[in-house]
Amino acid sequence: DSGVTQTPxxxxxxxxxxxxxxCSPRSxxxxxxxxxxxxxxxxxxxxxxxxxxERAKGNILERFSAQQFPDLHSELNLSSLELGDSALxxxxxxxxxxxxxxxFGPGTRLTVL
Amino acid sequence: EDKVVQSPLSLxxxxxxxxxxxxxxEVTNFRxxxxxxxxxxxxxxxxxxTSSGIEKKSGRLSSILDKKExxxxxxxxxxxxxxxAIYLCAVEVFNAGNMLTFGGGTRLMVKP
Numbered sequence: 001d002s003g004v005t006q007t008p009x010x011x012x013x014x015x016x017x018x019x020x021x022x023c024s025p026r027s028x029x030x031x032x033x034x035x036x037x038x039x040x041x042x043x044x045x046x047x048x049x050x051x052x053x054e055r056a057k058g059n060i061l062e063r064f065s066a067q068q069f070p071d072l073h074s075e076l077n078l079s080s081l082e083l084g085d086s087a088l089x090x091x092x093x094x095x096x097x098x099x100x101x102x103x104f105g106p107g108t109r110l111t112v113l
Numbered sequence: 114e115d116k117v118v119q120s121p122l123s124l125x126x127x128x129x130x131x132x133x134x135x136x137x138x139e140v141t142n143f144r145x146x147x148x149x150x151x152x153x154x155x156x157x158x159x160x161x162x163t164s165s166g167i168e169k170k171s172g173r174l175s176s177i178l179d180k181k182e183x184x185x186x187x188x189x190x191x192x193x194x195x196x197x198a199i200y201l202c203a204v205e206v207f208n209a210g211n212m213l214t215f216g217g218g219t220r221l222m223v224k225p
Binding site for chain 2: 002031033042043044045048050055056058088090094096098100101102103104105106107
């Protein structure tokens with residue numbers, strides 16, 4: 001158990017809908033990261049927040065957004081869902097803004113029908 | 114564009130064998146290379162290698178970073194069925210944050 005928690009574990013929804021994934025980092029960690037893992041794309045970085053501020057951005061679609069709250073938990077919002085958004089979404093956390101190993105949560109499996 | 118390539122794609126060995134997994138990278142402003150093990154769900158952290166720490170060992174697992182060759186290897190000795198997993202290599206670069214670029218992974222199956 002990495003200490004990073006994610007909810008829900010599974011999510012099944014329809015195209016065009018909007019969902020919110022939630023992540024709580026390890027105690028004391030200030031950085032939260034979101035990754036998407038699909039069969040054809042592998043593990044892809046989406047976005048990083050450090051102490052409430054956006055720190056780095058990957059190939060995150062405009063339909064996706066994230067935020068980190070004052071208690072350091074983070075939410076990833078996915079809207080106008082498409083079939084291709086079906087994937088495992090991981091949250092990871094680390095102590096600092098850079099140069100630290102990242103610890104991954106158990107993931108949320110999103111299925112878009 | 115930063116690139117991380119792992120080989121082989123998959124590997125089948127028998128318990129007790131020694132395996133070597135490879136990771137090569139082409140990135141600008143390299144900071145560190147990380148190895149993760151992914152079984153059913155979340156990747157679990159194994160090692161982090163940097164310019165100041167190019168060799169790491171933990172039990173039967175060890176890893177070396179070759180900054181000249183832009184590559185790393187992960188060795189597993191005396192393999193066990195519990196080592197069966199996907200092994201992921203990731204590279205961090207110097208930029209505004211701590212994003213990791215992952216390779217495609219090596220799927221290792223250890224047969225009894």
